[in-house]
Amino acid sequence: MGKVLTLLYHRVNELERDINLLAVSADNFYEHMRWLKENYQIVRFEEDWNQLDGEAVCITFDDGYADNFTKALPILKELKIPATVFMSTGNIGKKREFWWDELESDLFCRISKDELELKDDVFGCKWIARNRQERKNLYETLHWLMINNRTKMWNWLQQMENWEDVLEDDRKINYLLDAGEYRALYSPELTIGAHTVNHCVLSKMSVQEQENEICGSKEMLEHMFGNKIEVFSYPFGGRNDYTNDTKEICRKLGFHKAASNFPGIWKENMELYEIPRNIIRNWDKEEFKNKIRRFWKDT
Numbered sequence: 001m002g003k004v005l006t007l008l009y010h011r012v013n014e015l016e017r018d019i020n021l022l023a024v025s026a027d028n029f030y031e032h033m034r035w036l037k038e039n040y041q042i043v044r045f046e047e048d049w050n051q052l053d054g055e056a057v058c059i060t061f062d063d064g065y066a067d068n069f070t071k072a073l074p075i076l077k078e079l080k081i082p083a084t085v086f087m088s089t090g091n092i093g094k095k096r097e098f099w100w101d102e103l104e105s106d107l108f109c110r111i112s113k114d115e116l117e118l119k120d121d122v123f124g125c126k127w128i129a130r131n132r133q134e135r136k137n138l139y140e141t142l143h144w145l146m147i148n149n150r151t152k153m154w155n156w157l158q159q160m161e162n163w164e165d166v167l168e169d170d171r172k173i174n175y176l177l178d179a180g181e182y183r184a185l186y187s188p189e190l191t192i193g194a195h196t197v198n199h200c201v202l203s204k205m206s207v208q209e210q211e212n213e214i215c216g217s218k219e220m221l222e223h224m225f226g227n228k229i230e231v232f233s234y235p236f237g238g239r240n241d242y243t244n245d246t247k248e249i250c251r252k253l254g255f256h257k258a259a260s261n262f263p264g265i266w267k268e269n270m271e272l273y274e275i276p277r278n279i280i281r282n283w284d285k286e287e288f289k290n291k292i293r294r295f296w297k298d299t
């Protein structure tokens with residue numbers, strides 16, 4: 001009977017700050033991949049897992065950061081390991097960060113004031129953020145408010161832009177590439193899946209809005225890469241971040257598998273529109289080995 005442990009990476013990079021713990025260094029990523037290659041069969045997310053025999057591991061990335069192509073892909077090519085990157089398309093070619101990176105840059109890069117004021121008819125208030133810990137708390141508060149108030153998010157980010165001058169150099173490491181640059185780096189080791197246009201919580205949207213988000217990213221990626229895009233991952237990916245309607249939209253649009261973001265192992269004949277995934281952090285080889293063994297044991 002086939003069993004698949006799917007790993008979820010976001011970035012392969014070294015970042016000055018990494019509030020959400022999304023980055024794995026290239027050295028650690030290399031060690032992870034080499035050890036997996038020596039110890040497991042590695043399958044692609046798009047494959048028909050019901051044909052599998054025994055235990056396998058699957059590598060995925062969410063969001064579509066440039067470093068997936070510039071730093072992870074050369075390692076995947078060298079070791080001949082397949083992986084899938086689920087790309088959120090709204091910022092492609094825009095020289096703009098994802099909103100959570102923008103929030104992080106706004107709060108940690110530039111702002112020297114102690115009091116930060118955000119105007120809003122419901123939430124408008126002054127926050128005091130005098131040191132790193134207070135900024136971190138503020139980041140978490142605003143992150144949560146933005147997830148839950150997506151229509152206000154852009155207005156708030158705009159207000160933050162005006163707090164102080166933007167230093168573009170601080171943000172470049174978070175920018176996505178443009179369509180031509182992604183195409184030039186593309187190689188079949190790293191296949192592409194969709195991850196919505198604006199990376200919002202789908203369960204908080206109407207069915208029509210969800211369909212626009214999902215279909216919009218699928219069509220743009222198909223146009224960019226000239227391939228059919230047949231797999232999807234839900235932004236944030238927790239059980240409350242999508243609904244049965246979301247799964248139905250994915251089925252209807254021709255996706256044959258979709259990835260969630262809660263730990264677990266997929267086993268033969270299990271649901272294909274809710275594949276569990278296990279988040280990987282910047283662990284060294286020993287810690288990575290222990291975590292992978294633990295993931296298998298916990299299920």
Ligand SMILES: [Zn+2]
Binds near residue numbers: 062234235
């Ligand atoms: Zn994501």
